[in-house]
Amino acid sequence: MHNMSDIIEQYIKKLFEDTDEDAVEIQRAHVAQRFDCVPSQLNYVIKTRFTNKHGYEIESKRGGGGYIRITKIENKDETGYINHLLQIIGPSISQQQAYYIIDGLLEKSYITEREAKMINAVIDRETLKMDIVARDIIRANILKRLLPIINYY
16 A cells, blocks of 8 residues: 555656656645645655656745645756755765665666666665764765766666
8 A cells, every 4th residue: 555645745746747747736625625635745746756866846835825836856867866966965965865866777777677676775874883973975976976887888
């Protein structure tokens, strides 16, 4: 059974498929009512699953006719997508953010399920047993070294 966050994520992704556009607009209250959840649940899904690292930009307008516009940062080719990821990783990255990047690569079929599991094992906090600051820096460095290799093959 999927949890509510998964269901809302799939709904939004389906909107992209159905419209074949690079952007979709949703109304917070309408979606919350549709799934019988609180609007903050929708905010959570958008903040965690439709981030820049996932390849999306969010624009939000609150109030009466308020909406959330989710735009796909569509890099038409693998090189553009990898370069986008390299730019947004920065000097350090959390385990969760790194997992989002790996999930995105897997979703776009740039890596296999096996490769994703191997990368996740390498960047896991259990592998990088050290203080958080150093761990996040090393994790970012590992990803910055791996991404160009993924792009090369």
